[in-house]
Amino acid sequence: MLIQPIDYFLAFWFAIAAASTLYVGFDQYRNNPEPVVMKWGFILVTLYMGPLGLLLYVLADKEPRPGEHEAFTRPLWKQGVGSTIHCVAGDATGIILAAVITATLGLPMWLDLIVEYLAGFAFGLFIFQSLFMKSMMGGTYWENVRKSFLPEFVSMNFMMAGMAPVMSFLMMGRDMRAMEPTELLFWGVMSIGVIAGFTLAYPANVWLVARKLKHGLMTQRPQAVKPDQETRHAHDGASDMAEEGHAGHTGKAAPAKAQARASHAAHPAQQGGHSSHAAHGSGGHRMETDATTPQIASLSVVSLIALAIGMMAPANWLNLTLSAREVGGAIMPPGMIMDRDTPAAAMRDMAAVDPRLVSFKADPAAQGGAVLEPRIENGVKVFDLEASVIRWSILPGVEVEAFAYNKQVPGPTLRVTQGDRVRINVTNRLPESTTVHWHGLDVPNAMDGPAYVTQKPIEPGETFSYEYTVEQSGTYFYHTHDHVDRQQALGLYGALIIDPKNPADAITADLEYTVQLQEWLKREGLTFPSMPMDGGFPNFFTINGKSYPATETINMKVGQLLKIRFVGSNTTAIHPMHIHGGPFQVVAVDGATLPQTARYTADTVNVGPGQRFDVLWRALRPGKWLLHCHIPHHTTNNNVEEKGGGGLTMVIDVN
Template sequence: MIAQPIDYFLIVWFALAALSTAYVAWDQFRHNPEPVVMKWGFVLVTLYMGPIGLLLYVMADKEPGPGEHEQFIKPLWKQGAGSTIHCVAGDATGIILAAVVTAALGLPMWLDLIVEYVAGFAFGLFIFQSLFMKNMMGGSYWDNVKKSFMPEFISMNAMMAGMAPVMTLLMMGRDMRAMEPTELLFWGVMSIGVIAGFVVTYPVNVWMVSRRMKHGLMTERQNKTAQTKNHGHTGGGHDSAKSSPGDHHAMQPNVTRPQLAAVTMATGLMLLAGMTFPALFVNMRLSARDVGGAIMPPGMIMGWDTPGAAMRDMAAIAPRLVAHTAAQDAQGDTALEPRIENGVKVFDLEASVVRWNILPDVQVEGYAFNRQIPGPRLRVTEGDRVRINVTNKLPESTTVHWHGLILPNEMDGPANITQKPIAPGGKYVYEFTTEQSGTYFYHTHDHVDRQQAFGLYGALIIDPKNRDEEPRANHEYILQLQEWLEREGLTYPAMLMEGALPNYLTINGKAYPATDTVKMKVGETIKLRFIGSNNNFVHPMHVHGGPFTVVARDGNVLPTAARFEADTVNVGPGQRYDVIWTARRPGKWIVHCHIPHHTTNNNVEQEGAGGLTMVLDVQA
């Protein structure tokens, strides 16, 4: 999935890695006089390290001219590079295979690292060292296992000391797609981890080659009568002879026991640090399944105790989940007409993932009822029997709550409390008789902070049986308020917590100047129905051009004596206010939140305002 700029880099990186590997394989098997095991070592390392592997091959091993390989590979730094290549090829192969398996099994990261270490060590020791090198080292397979154990143990400790913290911190950073083997980012992290492992284990391998504990680069030439093999044992020298392959087992280590013990202890401590250091910063108890490839908002604080459920709740919507891209000028809060079945007013709501324009040049991914944000307006009359068929096409479960209504408990909507959540692909039928009238709204009640922040809400207007009981006006307009967080091309749920504060705010799914303009004439009135569909902030909604009269609150019409004039009402999450404003003078009078930051778009004013702003255009 291409969701971040890093994805484009990775595409280029792996294209170069493929080309580099193809060249190394072609050159090794056609031109370079080297044992087969080292040929495959360079091929695998180039596959894992891309152009860096190609650079190592060209600088340290590729024969510069006919007959020059023996002299070219003599320097100790090249011999150490060859030893490291051999180590990394085997160990990294085991580690990467184990990483794929542990991710598929859903093992926690701490166990993942242990399995990767064991797999890398086993693959390196039993396959790449003892099996593939058997002909060159001589002796039986198990003799080679014994001889290779300590060099492989030391080398693997150093390599995993480099790989473990790099892999863990990158996998469990902001973009946890890196934990999913199906994502390109996973393989990018593996590549970086192998490079880090190479860098850390290289000095150890240089030392082991200089102490004749490991083979470095070698030369193998074929002719009609004999096979010539040269291999580096010490810093600058080679033993050269026309001999049988088995002669190479004669290499004797030149290392004291205290030296061996000190190096083993040092690399052991390096391994321990590399395996445990990430636990200071990330929750090592989590697995790939726990985080589900989540991408966290920039600046969100995540620690070693952050639960996976919190990460999934805060994560951006994966663009690949979008089922519908709305037209740029698509409107939310459009009236949904019911059909009548045996006297019951029936509405159909479908929750799905959409791409939605909050401004002509700003799109967000959102959760929508009937492909619009906010969802369609439901309008019924007090005493109506209503049935709402809800279909869930989201990637997660959901429910619907009918905010402020008196109804049967099983119709109320809180997930796992009054009903089983509606699973993806599932349906649920809500049915009740309305007993109230006024301004209400419906919204999700499963993962509410996430789903409602993404737009899963809509207006529910219940007209009284006796329309004379309701304060009337010449015009009516519903304002559903919402906060959004859109960063770097991804949409996150806006919340009042670190890293999740909103940078866009909308009225009925649009930010000014894309919000509606209501045309009126002097002397006319308008009923503004403010709905606190917002999740986080109290929005002091203010109207220019004179005060309004507050006539209803939370769906309840205020008695005449209790009504009052104001020019600002604080609309908190879940609150509703009905106010009637009179157009006293011609002009463009704005309705807006009186928190200045909430009238900007990504901290910028456009055409004089932004965010929670709309215009009442009064003509004489």
């Protein structure tokens, strides 16, 4: 599922990469006079680098017209491309294979980088060069390993110096789907890493070719020759050596028996008047470098320094102790500050809800907080709650991925009477564990709900039954108590209204309305849990799961009395809730009814997270009277007013 704009770009990129690779493969085998190992070098690099690989092939290696490959590939910059291609094809293949394995095994990022380096170096040296080129290079396998070690070491160091920081910063940036091999983003990061590695390794490869420490591009044409016929080879223009070369290899060229299958450059003039001859008794061709020992040593040291910087520098900004198993797939909110000390748990808690986990899309007009009728079993009132991931509309055109009870936000209202025996069966359909806490209620400790404190969390697919006798009355609410900052912020809460056993103790009114407050963070098409920290501040606010102007309207008549139950089901801020059209009387706080002498008149009450206030408001005059939070930003939608308000705003329409 494509859930971010980058996913669509990557899908397009890899489609172009596939087409480019098919073209290069077809043209190499049909038209280009090159050994098989170089054909596969360009094919693999084009697969990794997409159209950039195709561009390199066309500009540096593709024979423009029949018989011109030798002259076309002679310039040093093209020979450097060929040398780098062979290095990248082998090394990148080893690196990518190692990255997939280490991510699957859940190795930390710092160890992942080390394993990738060793795998890339081993694959490039022992397989792509010494093994695949043995028949062309002559000599024994271990002779080729020895001769190839130094140029491969230098080239690999520069390549990994380019790839390592790219992989570190992009994989462990905001969108850590890049750590998962099952995601397009992982392969996109690998592609960018290969491009960076190629770029950094290219200058060193040009120097290695110029100093005859490595071979570059080559030409191989089938041709019948006499046993004693000399075979000519095209190398780069800087060395004017007519050697049969290949990217990433040094030492001996093709053995004598291979000369019967290949001819490089039909005319000595195409090679600056030079030609090469078989080294008697060696079965191949030798290439003598003019590089001095200090030059080679200096280049090797610089490559090691570059490698060290590329491998270790990211640890100053990133927590490289984390693995794909811990944070892979998480997408962090914009503006979140992540550093080398940020723990995996913090990243998981702040991560966006994966839209692919949504199991239900609510109707845009659906309302939350509907009263849930219980069934009676042996005198016990039984309620069933199911927590799942849904898509919920808070405004026309604005939807959030929410954690919800019974497919609604807020969850259903549970209304019981003081003295009732209740049982609440909670089934977890979330991708993570959860629990339920009965906020403010006096219940047996085993029924209280804090994860790992009073109970084992309810794992995905499990059901847990909470059972207790209700001994209090008033306004309460229930909410998750496992990763509360994440799950409650995403919608796992609901009202719990307990009527007094003695009806005379009830505070009655003509109408009653429950106001459950909530904050949301919706950015870049994703829903994040809102939190009072960098990157976590909310930009949408809801009353009973809706933002104004989608909030409900309370319809009344002049003289009627309205009872409002304010519930601080939110997790981030204190909301000063204010009603226009006259003051109200505060009659209950946190579920406890205030005695007559303690009740007070106000027009604003500060509702903090977890608090509840019952207030009585009488409609004195006709008109549309606002009920809203008195923090102006909380009455906007993504900092924009709509129809005179937004967020924590609703209308009381008095006729």
